[in-house]
Amino acid sequence: MIESVLQNEGWLFQLDKIQYLQMAGVAVLTIVLWLLSGRFFGNDDDEGTSVVLWILRLVVLLLAFISVLFIAGLSVVEFFSMPVVVIFDEIPISPLLVVTVIVGIYFLIFTNTFLKTSINRFTKKINIESKAGKQVHRFFMFFLFLIVAGIWLKFAGEFLIDFFGEKLFSFGDIRITPGVLFYVVLVLYGIAVALRIIEVIYTRQAQRKGLSSGQSKSLFQILKYLIWLVAVLLLLDSIGVSINMLIAGSAALLVGLGFGIQGLFNDFVSGLVILFEGIIKVDDVVELESGVVGRVLEVGLRTSKIRTRDNIIMIVPNNKFVSDKVINWSYNESRTRFSVDVGVAYGSDVRLVERLLLEAAMECEDVIRDDETIVLFTDFGDSSLDFRLLFWIEDVIFVERVRSKLRFAIDAKFREHHVTIPFPQRDLHLKSGFEKDV
Numbered sequence: 001m002i003e004s005v006l007q008n009e010g011w012l013f014q015l016d017k018i019q020y021l022q023m024a025g026v027a028v029l030t031i032v033l034w035l036l037s038g039r040f041f042g043n044d045d046d047e048g049t050s051v052v053l054w055i056l057r058l059v060v061l062l063l064a065f066i067s068v069l070f071i072a073g074l075s076v077v078e079f080f081s082m083p084v085v086v087i088f089d090e091i092p093i094s095p096l097l098v099v100t101v102i103v104g105i106y107f108l109i110f111t112n113t114f115l116k117t118s119i120n121r122f123t124k125k126i127n128i129e130s131k132a133g134k135q136v137h138r139f140f141m142f143f144l145f146l147i148v149a150g151i152w153l154k155f156a157g158e159f160l161i162d163f164f165g166e167k168l169f170s171f172g173d174i175r176i177t178p179g180v181l182f183y184v185v186l187v188l189y190g191i192a193v194a195l196r197i198i199e200v201i202y203t204r205q206a207q208r209k210g211l212s213s214g215q216s217k218s219l220f221q222i223l224k225y226l227i228w229l230v231a232v233l234l235l236l237d238s239i240g241v242s243i244n245m246l247i248a249g250s251a252a253l254l255v256g257l258g259f260g261i262q263g264l265f266n267d268f269v270s271g272l273v274i275l276f277e278g279i280i281k282v283d284d285v286v287e288l289e290s291g292v293v294g295r296v297l298e299v300g301l302r303t304s305k306i307r308t309r310d311n312i313i314m315i316v317p318n319n320k321f322v323s324d325k326v327i328n329w330s331y332n333e334s335r336t337r338f339s340v341d342v343g344v345a346y347g348s349d350v351r352l353v354e355r356l357l358l359e360a361a362m363e364c365e366d367v368i369r370d371d372e373t374i375v376l377f378t379d380f381g382d383s384s385l386d387f388r389l390l391f392w393i394e395d396v397i398f399v400e401r402v403r404s405k406l407r408f409a410i411d412a413k414f415r416e417h418h419v420t421i422p423f424p425q426r427d428l429h430l431k432s433g434f435e436k437d438v
Helices: 017-041 047-072 076-081 095-125 130-156 159-165 178-208 213-238 243-257 262-277 319-323 350-362 396-416
Strands: 085-087 091-093 169-171 174-176 285-287 293-299 303-308 313-317 336-344 374-380 385-393
Touching: 017 047, 047 076, 095 130, 130 178, 174 178, 178 213, 213 262, 213 293, 262 293, 262 303, 262 313, 262 319, 293 396, 313 319, 336 350, 336 396, 350 374, 350 385, 350 396, 385 396
Parallel strands: none
Antiparallel strands: 085 091, 169 174, 285 293, 293 303, 303 313, 336 385, 374 385
16 A cells, blocks of 8 residues: 555665664654753753753754765755655655645745734724625635645646646537636635625725615625626636627527516516615515515515514515505604504593593603604594594504503503593393283
């Protein structure tokens, strides 16, 4: 197994038995001197002693290195440049390659720490969300790794270079190799990172110009689709795919799928209508034709998300907002007027009832006190005198909770002032004078 991996090439396999024994002796002696230096000069509390210790160890390593050169009969240049062993008969492992790998790893570790700290400071300074900074950090590290890996490939010989040029499969005249796949992945990843940075800049500019978050997000979604379309076409063209043939094939495919994607296309067009007409926006409270009430979280090009009063996220196709009857409680402004109906027994003091209803509304923290709160005497009912309390609130989504609070408060005040809330009743008057048949 070892012989199939390590070939009999490189200066390490050209030594004789005496040289192997001499090198083994040098290795043992180096280890012993290293340990002894730590025993006699190792004192972490004394900084001067610690410096002497590392100088001695450096001298030990230097003497060991000179001894290896003398035993192998190599110069310094030959030692670093000539392969020690050859793996798979293709990859020469030389000291220079090992040093390059170690230095490259330390370089990547140091650069990673430096970039991470610098990008975090920069994102906080210009008030950019951390996710965008992390993506930029990953992209730069990936790019630096490619540079370092390219240097490693140069020292590793032709094996890996041939591997990236090996044909996997082909489409006509187009050769698909690992290198081509790697190039495609790199370009697509770079586009994704660039779009993330563009999105941050675009969002900040849109906010400065007064665009709502829903409008700016939908507009950027269209822009992102266009950028991806152009980028993919250019990428395919760069690897040899004919764009004209691709466009012709896509047109035929779209004609074939047209009847199957009518609903999807309808949702997409409805999303554009919502975007440009502004019939619903993020944070609006809407009521669907089905009776579901929720707050709009996101307006997309195909679907929108709303959060119901039960904290359930509903994904609604955009055509529902265009073709169905939808109530937008926040279309004009966030403040909306609602009512609570209540009935009292006949004979109650109606002015007292009016005052108690107004007090209950004014004492509720969810009712807007700046807007007019009124009480209407609506009807003489069959069993009660009917009143309606009209009040304004800011957050429509919680109107049922506000109504419940008001009903509790009204019941407490009516009990305190002995105002009776009647239940439906009927008086039956039996007319006498009927004689029973004998």
